[in-house]
Each structure stands twice: as structure tokens, then as C-alpha cells.
Amino acid sequence: MFYNWTELLPNIKKAFADLGKSNPKMVKAYMALGEAAAENNVLDVKTRELIAIAVAITTRCDSCIGVHTDAAIKAGATREEIAATLATAISLNAGAAYIYSLRALEAHDTLKG
Template sequence: MWVDWKNTLSSLRKAASVLAEKNPPLVKAYQGLNKSLGEGKALDAKTRELIALAVAVTTRCDGCISSHSAAARQAGATAEEVAEALGTAIALNAGAAYVYSARAMEAFNQFGE
């Protein structure tokens, strides 16, 4: 196992709470941006999380991978759907996306344990 993704997500949330305490307007604005995505009608939550996970891979953001792996699992995504979404990231980002896709699959599977 490369990373303990559940611990990564927990650590991220703790660190983010410190940021929220020190800069509430910034965090409120960020939360508003994320909330607005849930108000869309064209994409369901699972599709949005699959897209977000693929983007997390291309941007190499471990915090994003942990967060969106958990959210994709919660939204009902299957391992096959995650693998297909990650295939798009790989096609767009080649080698680096391949390595981070392996990391994202590991994260997704850990949230199923």
C-alpha cells in the first residue's frame, strides 16, 4: 500500500479546519463553490465525482484523490466506473496519470473496506 487514504482524508479535514478558523471567508466561498455543483441538473453526483476523481489524478492532488474517492464510493460508483473514468485521465495525461490512477484505485478500494 502506497498511502493510507483514509488517514490522508482525515488529516486533510483537520488541516482544513485550521484554515477555516484562520480565514473563514475563503473557506465559506470555497464551500459555496462546491455546494453550487450539487445544484446542477445535467450531471448526477456519481458522474460529478467520477469526473472530479479523474481531474484529481491529472492534477496529482492526493487530498483530492482521497476526498473524491470517498465521495465516489458514497455516490454509488463501482470499481469499473472508477477505472473507466481514470482511463480518460490516463489518455489525457499519459504516464503520470497512470501512476496516479493506481493510487486513486488504491484509495477507492480502501474506502470500501
């Protein structure tokens, strides 16, 4: 097991609250981003949380993975839906690695002259 997720989530939430005490305007602005993203209700909560999991995977944010997986479960996401979300994230990251590999070759060719 990589993490004890049931212990990690409360620790994340506590750390988030602690930072909020030090910089309440920043946390308020951060929370407003999520509220603004949900404002038009075009996507349901489960879909937004599945997207958040995929983004968390691609940005390698362990805390985000825990928080958004928990929220997705609470919104009714199944293990199969989360697994499909992960497959999408994996395929996107592979595509990004491919494109950045092309950039590295381009840099080589350009710099070599």
C-alpha cells in the same frame, strides 16, 4: 501502498477545518464553488465525483483523490467505474503531454532561428 487512505482522509478534513478557522471567508467561498457546480442537478453526484477524480489525477492532488474517491464510493461508484475514470484521465494526460511536447519543439525551432 502509497498512503494509508483511512488515516489520510481524517487528517485532510482536520487540516481543512483548521485552515477554515484562520480564513473562514476563503473556505466559505471555496465551498460555494462546489455548491454552485451541483446547483442545476444536470449531473448526478456519482458522475460529478467521477469527474472530480479524473481532474484530481490530472492535477496531481493526492488529497483530492482521497476525498473524491471516498465521495464517489458513497455515491455508489464501483471499482470498475473508477478504473474507467482513471483510464480517461490517463488518456487525457497523455494527450496533454503530446501537445506540450509539440510546444517544446516549436519553442526550439522558433528560438533557434
